[in-house]
Amino acid sequence: MSFLTLESLTKHYGDTAAVKGLDLSIEQGEFVSLLGPSGCGKTTTLQMIAGFVTPTAGRLVMDGRDMTDLAPNARGFGIVFQSYALFPHMTISENVGFGLEMRKIAAHERTRRIRQVLELVRLDHLNDRYPRELSGGQRQRVALARALVIEPPLLLLDEPLSNLDAKLREDMQLELRNIQRNVGTTTLMVTHDQGEALSMSDRVVVMDQGCVKQIAEPFRAYEEPADIFVSTFVGKTNLLDGRMASNDAGLPCFEMGRQRFELAGIGMMEDGPVRVSIRPERVEMTPWQQGLVDGRVKTRQFAGDHWLYQIETSVGLLLANCPNCGPAGFDIGDEVGVRWTPDSVRLLRESPTPAAGGMS
Amino acid sequence: MSEMTLESRMAGRSRPSVRSRSLAWIPFWLTGPAAVFFLVLLGMPLLMTLVLSFYTFDYTAGISETLTLSNYTDVLFDGYFHEIFLRTYEISLITTLCCVVLGAPEAYIIYRMRRPWRSICLLITLGPLLISVVVRTLGWVLLIGGNGLLSQFMQALGLAGTRGFSLMYTQTGVVIAMVHVLVPFMVISVWASLRKVDLSTGDAALSLGAKPFTVLRRVIFPQVLPGVLSGSLIIFALTASYFATPSIIGGRRLKVVATSVYDEYLSTMNWPLGASISIVLLVLNVVIVMSYSRWVERRFRRTLGEG
Amino acid sequence: MSVDSRRNGRAALAFHTLFMIFLLAPLVVVILVAFTPEGYLSYPTHGFSLRWFREILARPDFIKAFYQSLNLGLVSATLATVLSIPAALALARFRFTGREFLNGLFLSPLMIPHIVLGVAFLRFFSQIGIGGTFASLVFAHVVIIMPYTLRLVLAAVMGLDRETERAAISLGASPWTGFRRITLPQILPGVAGGWMLAFITSFDELTMTVFVASPGNTTLPVKMYNYIEQTIDPLLASVSTVIIVLTVAFMLVLDRFYGLDRVLSGKG
Structure with a gap:
């Protein structure tokens, strides 16, 4: 049986539904991310788990115990807030010790545990400072320490890294995940940053408009997006609209205009309109007339580790991502060919319309 | 400021260009009118009052320009004035405390309201500040006076005798009316502090196991403390020199510093004594305001970075 | 998004209700008494009457005092604003000798205490021979209301993006045109808010004005105060009701226009 279970958790604000019947099970020690654009209901979900927002319907069960109606201060979850919510009038030690104090832990034991957790986040030298006197990254780690010191069964992270600049964010992703692995605390993170969700989580829950679109391991969510929303929100992609058809050998293929493309790993399907996704890094550029389709380079962007091309082709504008192995192979205006392997093409389903209406 | 120092400063500089020289004069042209206005209309009257406070007064001969310290020795060492000053500051202190107890929670409650209640309640709370003090005090006279609503209410409850019940000319009456007049200042002041508070600190404390009251006491209140303290300062300083309310409700029987200044000037006509009371009041006010704000500033520099 | 943990509890709402009653009770009582049909202070238990409002019309001294207060408020608020704008620009944009001193002087x-200013003005104006004149009232009021206009104008100037004026000048505007066409329109809300706060402060001022006013030049608050010293009758309530109604109307305009909490935080 899973450690934490959300059973059709729902929240309505007046007529608008923020979260529509969310089901999720999390195993002990797992790191799960709620990923989605702003307004998708991920933060409301976190607030309901934390107890700050009362669900309109549904249950929250942890370790066999129903926690749906438990007051937030009785849940004992560790929470890292987006703003960090450090107490500005208390020192770092006092901030970290607050939860222990609330648990009436003796002073010497408190001091020991504060020191231990501050060592864990490498801030033990700053224990007498006030939050204002720390940098953003340091505040972030204090917030984490404050949440971890109470040894919570569940750690909730609300956009924990969104207030950090890009470089620091990458470092903190690694550090946060390492700390979580060491401590082994079951963790649920809310984020709108797909890169962050993919790199840190054991599983990703992609949400849109209050509904779960896909729950999968990061690699699967990226490689096998459940629907169009997931394929575009998680990573960049090329979407092509066409029809299902069968080729001369009677195998299923994708038809666009007069061109047909092979597909792999797909059983027989009815003919009809479909949409497929091809990731830019699966699109390979070739000399003219040596690919599946021909086109002309429209733009070229250098992104450090790769080049990003936009190519105008007969099947539409395609993005191609080529690793940076020396100077760019193609220039703007070049006539090029483009190809991909059959197994790079993902067939997409339309987003299933949720049973409950009232899409906002 | 003196224009001499500026002139010499400018002259001392090595060959200022014509342009920078004319630019340097701009702020003086801009502030000039207001500065002259204030130096004449604020500086002169205060200076003249300071001089006046050293003049001699005689009930038959009136004011004479013989300098004396007797006005100050009267104010500083006479038991009569001690009583008045003590009463004034006692009223100020009680009023301030009441404003903290009522205004600070109210500001928090309104802050947590949703639209449109939030702005409506704020309007009701702050609005009275714009209504004439005489009108508001009159309201309290009608409420707490001999035949007032409070008296009728207490009689109906059988808590007051048939003769009725009045808070007029009592310290309690003055304090109630003063709290009413001044409590909006506390609400504004705490409100301004609350706007800088991250309310998720309250959620953080809850998540760490604190009870709602502990959250208020340990997390929210310390963060709005600067607002409470600066509101207290405004209220204390204003009550210490308040005139209208103590005069109408306290009357002659419950003299405070402001009303005794009024009486010295307009009934007894002993202007030099009135002037010296005013100067003492002014000095006390300035000293209290200055030292208090310095203390507050030092207290919060590290944590909240404001006074 | 609303968070349930931040809602007010039942005890808080009960406290709030009592607080609102406390705030409004004296004003409501004044308005009620104003409608009494009796010749003495009482609540209109036997029907409402407008007799005490008609009584105001029979008191030219009250009407004159009202117009005096209005004139005084208009003139002194305008004068204070006119003095404040250049001063605020200088204080906000220049670092010059005496800047701190002037800032302190204007806010002092x-x-x-107004009582101290009152006695100081009484002495000063009688010594220079303008005691009791309308001009002396204006001078005294400008001194006490200028801190408010200055603060709000200063806040407006400080909150202004100075680049906009520089952009205008880079496009060929003269500094004066830059100020008139770019800066002034942007600080106008602050200027107007300051003017209104100054006006209402002047209109309500009693403590200082008691000393400066003369029987020929008196303001409404002083007139009412002197009347209360003699007797308290329903006439005061009806005059007060008129003031309350006018002030509330003024306040709603001010709130629409500028935001009451922003204006009044300049009052503290």
Whole structure:
């Protein structure tokens, strides 16, 4: 049986539904991310788990115990807030010790545990400072320490890294995940940053408009997006609209205009309109007339580790991502060919319309 | 400021260009009118009052320009004035405390309201500040006076005798009316502090196991403390020199510093004594305001970075 | 998004209700008494009457005092604003010798008790021979209300993106045109808010004005105060009701226009 279970958790604000019947099970020690654009209901979900927002319907069960109606201060979850919510009038030690104090832990034991957790986040030298006197990254780690010191069964992270600049964010992703692995605390993170969700989580829950679109391991969510929303929100992609058809050998293929493309790993399907996704890094550029389709380079962007091309082709504008192995192979205006392997093409389903209406 | 120092400063500089020289004069042209206005209309009257406070007064001969310290020795060492000053500051202190107890929670409650209640309640709370003090005090006279609503209410409850019940000319009456007049200042002041508070600190404390009251006491209140303290300062300083309310409700029987200044000037006509009371009041006010704000500033520099 | 943990509890709402009653009770009582049909202070238990409002019309001294207060408020608020704008620009945009001193000087009336200012003005104006004139009232009122106009104008100038004026000048505008066409329109809300706060402060001022006013030049608050010293009758309530109604109307305009909490935080 899973450690934490959300059973059709729902929240309505007046007529608008923020979260529509969310089901999720999390195993002990797992790191799960709620990923989605702003307004998708991920933060409301976190607030309901934390107890700050009362669900309109549904249950929250942890370790066999129903926690749906438990007051937030009785849940004992560790929470890292987006703003960090450090107490500005208390020192770092006092901030970290607050939860222990609330648990009436003796002073010497408190001091020991504060020191231990501050060592864990490498801030033990700053224990007498006030939050204002720390940098953003340091505040972030204090917030984490404050949440971890109470040894919570569940750690909730609300956009924990969104207030950090890009470089620091990458470092903190690694550090946060390492700390979580060491401590082994079951963790649920809310984020709108797909890169962050993919790199840190054991599983990703992609949400849109209050509904779960896909729950999968990061690699699967990226490689096998459940629907169009997931394929575009998680990573960049090329979407092509066409029809299902069968080729001369009677195998299923994708038809666009007069061109047909092979597909792999797909059983027989009815003919009809479909949409497929091809990731830019699966699109390979070739000399003219040596690919599946021909086109002309429209733009070229250098992104450090790769080049990003936009190519105008007969099947539409395609993005191609080529690793940076020396100077760019193609220039703007070049006539090029483009190809991909059959197994790079993902067939997409339309987003299933949720049973409950009232899409906002 | 003196224009001499500026002139010499400018002259001392090595060959200022014509342009920078004319630019340097701009702020003086801009502030000039207001500065002259204030130096004449604020500086002169205060200076003249300071001089006046050293003049001699005689009930038959009136004011004479013989300098004396007797006005100050009267104010500083006479038991009569001690009583008045003590009463004034006692009223100020009680009023301030009441404003903290009522205004600070109210500001928090309104802050947590949703639209449109939030702005409506704020309007009701702050609005009275714009209504004439005489009108508001009159309201309290009608409420707490001999035949007032409070008296009728207490009689109906059988808590007051048939003769009725009045808070007029009592310290309690003055304090109630003063709290009413001044409590909006506390609400504004705490409100301004609350706007800088991250309310998720309250959620953080809850998540760490604190009870709602502990959250208020340990997390929210310390963060709005600067607002409470600066509101207290405004209220204390204003009550210490308040005139209208103590005069109408306290009357002659419950003299405070402001009303005794009024009486010295307009009934007894002993202007030099009135002037010296005013100067003492002014000095006390300035000293209290200055030292208090310095203390507050030092207290919060590290944590909240404001006074 | 609303968070349930931040809602007010039942005890808080009960406290709030009592607080609102406390705030409104005296004003409601004044308005009620104003409608009494009796010749003495009482609540209109036997029907409402407008007799005490008609009585105001029979008191030219009250009407004159009202117009005096209105004139005084208009003139002194305008004068204070006119003095404040250049001063605020200088204080906000230049670093010059005496800047701190001037800032302190302009705000100092906030720290000086009005009673002290009152006696100081009484002495000063009678010594220079303008005691009791309308001009002396204007001078005295400008001194006490200028801190408010200055603060709000200063806040507006400080909150202004100075680049906009520089952009205008880079496009060929003269500094004066830059100020008139770019800066002034942007600080106008602050200027107007300051003017209104100054006006209402002047209109309500009693403590200082008691000393400066003369029987020929008196303001409404002084007139009412002197009347209360003699007797309290329903006429005061009806005059007060008129003031309350006018002030509330003024306040709603001010709130629409500028935001009451923003204006009044300049009052503290």
